[in-house]
Amino acid sequence: MRKKAVNSLERLQAVLEVFTEDRLEWTPEELMEELGYSRPTLYRYLKILKDSGFLTSMPNTGFTLGPRVVEMDYLLRKSDNLILSGAPYLQKLAGRYECTALLVRWYGEKILCVDSISSSREAISSYPRGRPMPLSRGAIGRSIVAFLPRRNLVPLIKRTLDEWQAAGAGDTVEAVLDGLKSVRKKGYAVAYGEVTPGVVGFAAPIFDAGQSPIASFSVSIAQDHVPGPVVEVIAREVLLAAGEISAALASHRHRISSQ
Amino acid sequence: MRKKAVNSLERLQAVLEVFTEDRLEWTPEELMEELGYSRPTLYRYLKILKDSGFLTSMPNTGFTLGPRVVEMDYLLRKSDNLILSGAPYLQKLAGRYECTALLVRWYGEKILCVDSISSSREAISSYPRGRPMPLSRGAIGRSIVAFLPRRNLVPLIKRTLDEWQAAGAGDTVEAVLDGLKSVRKKGYAVAYGEVTPGVVGFAAPIFDAGQSPIASFSVSIAQDHVPGPVVEVIAREVLLAAGEISAALASHRHRISSQ
DNA sequence: CCTATTTTCTTGTAATATGAGATTATTGAC
DNA sequence: GTCAATAATCTCATATTACAAGAAAATAGG
Numbered sequence: 243m244r245k246k247a248v249n250s251l252e253r254l255q256a257v258l259e260v261f262t263e264d265r266l267e268w269t270p271e272e273l274m275e276e277l278g279y280s281r282p283t284l285y286r287y288l289k290i291l292k293d294s295g296f297l298t299s300m301p302n303t304g305f306t307l308g309p310r311v312v313e314m315d316y317l318l319r320k321s322d323n324l325i326l327s328g329a330p331y332l333q334k335l336a337g338r339y340e341c342t343a344l345l346v347r348w349y350g351e352k353i354l355c356v357d358s359i360s361s362s363r364e365a366i367s368s369y370p371r372g373r374p375m376p377l378s379r380g381a382i383g384r385s386i387v388a389f390l391p392r393r394n395l396v397p398l399i400k401r402t403l404d405e406w407q408a409a410g411a412g413d414t415v416e417a418v419l420d421g422l423k424s425v426r427k428k429g430y431a432v433a434y435g436e437v438t439p440g441v442v443g444f445a446a447p448i449f450d451a452g453q454s455p456i457a458s459f460s461v462s463i464a465q466d467h468v469p470g471p472v473v474e475v476i477a478r479e480v481l482l483a484a485g486e487i488s489a490a491l492a493s494h495r496h497r498i499s500s501q
Numbered sequence: 502m503r504k505k506a507v508n509s510l511e512r513l514q515a516v517l518e519v520f521t522e523d524r525l526e527w528t529p530e531e532l533m534e535e536l537g538y539s540r541p542t543l544y545r546y547l548k549i550l551k552d553s554g555f556l557t558s559m560p561n562t563g564f565t566l567g568p569r570v571v572e573m574d575y576l577l578r579k580s581d582n583l584i585l586s587g588a589p590y591l592q593k594l595a596g597r598y599e600c601t602a603l604l605v606r607w608y609g610e611k612i613l614c615v616d617s618i619s620s621s622r623e624a625i626s627s628y629p630r631g632r633p634m635p636l637s638r639g640a641i642g643r644s645i646v647a648f649l650p651r652r653n654l655v656p657l658i659k660r661t662l663d664e665w666q667a668a669g670a671g672d673t674v675e676a677v678l679d680g681l682k683s684v685r686k687k688g689y690a691v692a693y694g695e696v697t698p699g700v701v702g703f704a705a706p707i708f709d710a711g712q713s714p715i716a717s718f719s720v721s722i723a724q725d726h727v728p729g730p731v732v733e734v735i736a737r738e739v740l741l742a743a744g745e746i747s748a749a750l751a752s753h754r755h756r757i758s759s760q
Numbered sequence: 761c762c763t764a765t766t767t768t769c770t771t772g773t774a775a776t777a778t779g780a781g782a783t784t785a786t787t788g789a790c
Numbered sequence: 791g792t793c794a795a796t797a798a799t800c801t802c803a804t805a806t807t808a809c810a811a812g813a814a815a816a817t818a819g820g
Contacts, residue, residue: 249776250808251546254510255553258573266580270766280810285767287510294514295608300582300709301766301818303753307577309608312615314517315574316631318566321525323559349554349568356571372575450559494562508807509777529797539779544798560787762820769814777807783800790793 253279257287258296261307263373269304324448324457325357327490331459331483336361339476341463346375346382346445348456351398353383356457362464368438378405381433382458385445388425389455395419409436430481432473440465444477446484450491459484512538516546517555520566522632528563583707583716584616586749590718590742595620598735600722605634605641605704607715610657612642615716621723627697637664640692641717644704647684648714654678668695689740691732699724703736705743709750718743 260268260276268276274284288305291297295310319325328345335343342360344367346353352374358367369375377383387395399406399418412418425431430446437443443462447455461480468476519527519535527535533543547564550556554569578584587604594602601619605612611633617626628634636642646654658665658677671677684690689705696702702721706714720739727735 251509251513251549251777254513255549259553261573261576261580263576263579266576282768282811283809286808289768290510290514294518300715300750303582306580306582307573309606309613309615311570311573311577312606312631313608313613313633314520314566314570314631316629317520317522317525318570319631320522321520321565323562323565347568347571349572354568354572356568370575372571372573372578374572456559491559510808541780541799542778545777548799764817764819766815766817768816770812771810773809775808776805778803778805780803781801783798785799786797787795788793789795790791 253277254287254290257284257291267304267306272304319357322356323491323494324487327494328357328448328457328459328487331487332357332359335461335479335483338479339461339463340467341461342367344382344458344460344462345448346386346458346460348386348458349374351377353377353386353458367462376405376409378402378409378411379433380437381431381443381445382460384411384422384425384433385431385447385458385460386455388422388431389447389449391453394454395422428477430477430484432477435465438462442468442473444480446477446481448484448491449488457487459487512536513546513549516543516550526563526565531563578616581615582750582753583746586753587616587707587716587718587746588618590746591616591618594720594738594742597738598720598722599726600720601626603641603717603719603721604707605645605717605719607645607717608633610636612636612645612717626721635664635668637661637668637670638692639696640690640702640704641719643670643681643684643690643692644706644717644719645714647681647690648706648708650712653713654681687736689736689743691736694724697721701727701732703739705740707743707750708747716746718746 256277257273260273270281270284270288273279273288274281277284279287288297288299292299292305292308295308295313297305298308299305324345324347332343332345335341336359340362342358342362344355344358347356354374355367355369355371358371375382377387387398390398396415396419399415403415403418406418407413411421430444433443435441441462442465443460445458445460448457448459450456459480461476463476515536516532519532529540529543529547532538532547533540536543538546547556547558551558551564551567554567554572556564557567558564583604583606591602591604594600595618599621601617601621603614603617606615613633614626614628614630617630634641636646646657649657655674655678658674662674662677665677666672670680689703692702694700700721701724702719704717704719707716707718709715718739720735722735
């Protein structure tokens with residue numbers, strides 16, 4: 243359910259929002275139908291988005307996302323402090339264990355992998371960089387949600403209770419909150435085979451200014467590489483890394499404000 | 502020199518255009534100065550771009566590109582026919598030679614790597630995915646420019662003659678055009694150490710509908726891996742791959758139009 | 761070359777984007 | 791916690807300009 247665009251600027255953005263994983267190619271006719279814009283208006287919008295490179299079209303093909311996106315992604319990788327601060331820790335954990343280490347950003351009400359390194363041969367994640375992941379399944383989502391302020395947390399769980407039920411996180415809002423409370427106590431989340439069978443996930447929240455987490459640092463590792471006592475060790479390392487990334491972000495903010 | 506934005510939609514896009522490799526972080530004050538927008542207008546624009554995820558801001562930090570970019574890049578990788586059609590050929594060439602194979606798109610008046618695979622240990626390209634490359638230096642630029650229609654080609658060379666001179670492609674427009682003519686005759690371009698010393702580049706144009714190339718398929722390989730006669734062999738393979746990618750694009754168009 | 765389709769241009773009109781200033785949130789310091 | 795300073799948003803009257811309908815132009819395909 244898309245929020246209705248109320249002005250021309252939002253209507254322009256709305257064009258880009260219909261390009262989703264389910265539908266990556268749109269003809270002008272289809273866009274008119276979907277968005278409810280008149281023909282000249284739609285073409286005006288398309289022209290602007292095409293000129294700026296966000297969209298491209300080829301003869302006999304609908305419109306698809308354009309190369310500007312690739313360029314912006316490159317710029318983002320050079321500017322995102324989370325990625326810049328987190329990369330050394332991805333390296334470190336992936337070097338120490340045969341695992342996949344991920345940086346996952348909290349974005350809207352989704353979570354999104356923004357960087358990862360894998361030292362395991364079968365690193366086929368079903369959630370690669372850029373693909374929104376479910377919030378309710380796996381350690382990553384919980385590691386973030388558990389640390390949201392109550393006033394955001396409770397409505398979120400209420401709204402998405404069915405997801406949490408399906409993921410086995412509890413049948414009532416209270417039960418889900420209880421589970422999250424223990425994550426909050428420990429400071430990190432662990433999940434056994436929730437996303438991929440046979441894979442253990444560790445995740446700890448990354449904070450920016452203070453109250454609300456903005457991302458998660460996570461490690462996925464084959465279950466048979468993790469005998470009982472090692473669980474604690476890895477969890478501690480993940481927690482430590484997340485803490486140090488948070489500190490790095492804070493120090494960057496400070497650098498900026500005192501320039 | 503940015504083209505002046507004439508309407509509010511273009512002014513909105515213009516905000517994103519100031520985020521470049523030279524300047525990845527902007528405060529509202531700086532943006533007001535740079536773009537000449539009033540305070541409320543700028544904040545209106547920033548709100549929209551922030552809500553749509555294109556920009557983010559953290560306390561005490563300016564605005565930077567946001568996670569929406571990462572998500573869109575994921576979607577693009579799933580939808581761009583050039584990437585989809587080209588990937589098997591990147592695999593193939595990188596498997597056969599110790600090299601880096603690239604797909605480079607012609608975009609505005611720039612060229613941009615949109616995908617690459619490397620089988621060489623030192624694959625440190627100074628032009629990774631998403632970073633615009635110079636047109637006048639290296640095989641890739643020439644492999645595209647040489648096939649532009651004359652009415653676009655001549656003004657382009659005239660406008661950028663200094664670059665071509667600096668790259669040693671000729672001192673006059675005629676000399677540059679002559680060099681390109683031979684590329685056009687062979688169907689591909691070869692460059693010895695133009696971008697990186699000791700590295701040979703091969704590139705052939707990829708066509709869409711017909712006249713004008715839209716991209717280039719390219720292989721970079723260490724010069725001492727390429728004894729004389731092999732040059733011809735690799736060039737032929739690159740040319741073949743580019744041709745087959747072009748054909749794949751055409752067949753996709755056909756599939757669409759006859760659905 | 762010509763026809764069919766796609767895209768862009770006109771135009772008057774109604775909608776709405778704009779900027780100045782005031783107001784309200786946020787933040788950082790004490 | 792309170793307060794000052796800064797940052798972000800709101801209000802509102804006005805002029806700007808985005809809009810739809812149809813027509814024209816550009817582009818593809820035969």
